[in-house]
Amino acid sequence: xxxxxxxxxxxxxxxxxxxxxxxxxxxxxxxxxxxxxxxxxxxxxxxxxxxxxxxxxxxxxxxxxxxxxxxxxxxxxxxxxxxxxxxxxxxxxxxxxxxxxxxxxxxxxx
Amino acid sequence: xxxxxxxxxxxxxxxxxxxxxxxxxxxxxxxxxxxxxxxxxxxxxxxxxxxxxxxxxxxxxxxxxxxxxxxxxxxxxxxxxxxxxxxxxxxxxxxxxxxxxxxxxxxxxxxxxxxxx
Numbered sequence: 001x002x003x004x005x006x007x008x009x010x011x012x013x014x015x016x017x018x019x020x021x022x023x024x025x026x027x028x029x030x031x032x033x034x035x036x037x038x039x040x041x042x043x044x045x046x047x048x049x050x051x052x053x054x055x056x057x058x059x060x061x062x063x064x065x066x067x068x069x070x071x072x073x074x075x076x077x078x079x080x081x082x083x084x085x086x087x088x089x090x091x092x093x094x095x096x097x098x099x100x101x102x103x104x105x106x107x108x109x110x
Numbered sequence: 111x112x113x114x115x116x117x118x119x120x121x122x123x124x125x126x127x128x129x130x131x132x133x134x135x136x137x138x139x140x141x142x143x144x145x146x147x148x149x150x151x152x153x154x155x156x157x158x159x160x161x162x163x164x165x166x167x168x169x170x171x172x173x174x175x176x177x178x179x180x181x182x183x184x185x186x187x188x189x190x191x192x193x194x195x196x197x198x199x200x201x202x203x204x205x206x207x208x209x210x211x212x213x214x215x216x217x218x219x220x221x222x223x224x225x226x227x
Contacts, residue, residue, distance in 0.1 A: 045217065103153050
């Protein structure tokens with residue numbers, strides 16, 4: 001059965017801290033791994049990773065994929081209160097469906 | 111990025127009535143769309159895959175007669191919750207990917223908060 005496991009499930013930090021969110025996956029015919037940020041409504045897209053070892057970066061956020069070890073990390077540097085959200089990791093297999101992890105709830109305190 | 115629009119964003123209905131939720135891809139055609147359900151403080155659970163011009167594919171445990179899916183055009187999929195009950199109250203979200211599908215990121219609709227009273 002395909003599965004995605006995220007850790008930690010919850011994280012509380014202070015503004016300015018750097019955080020690392022983890023995602024491991026087991027998906028048949030793996031195609032890509034995606035990160036989303038969910039605040040109050042629908043998830044918004046952050047990154048899509050298909051190749052190992054190539055870091056994707058967007059401002060203070062970055063992500064990398066390790067296809068050998070079957071995991072990905074999402075880094076956020078110099079966190080801000082606006083980064084508070086649930087971060088979802090999803091893996092896509094051969095069927096085009098996305099399998100989501102339970103998410104990491106990040107709280108950034110001022 | 112691509113735009114997926116979902117309507118309504120929230121709806122309250124009485125037990126026993128049916129509710130239709132629409133999901134539209136505004137600037138691309140989608141032969142496949144996905145419907146998810148999300149309970150409070152939980153992740154997205156895939157309910158079904160909506161296939162344009164053919165029957166939807168439902169995940170295990172999802173009642174196809176209760177959650178009717180119609181994908182009549184390349185830009186519109188609808189989810190109808192039939193004979194709704196309070197336990198159907200949840201957040202429903204659709205997603206679609208621009209072509210080539212399966213190789214691009216999924217974009218989500220705004221979600222629909224359904225409350226059955």
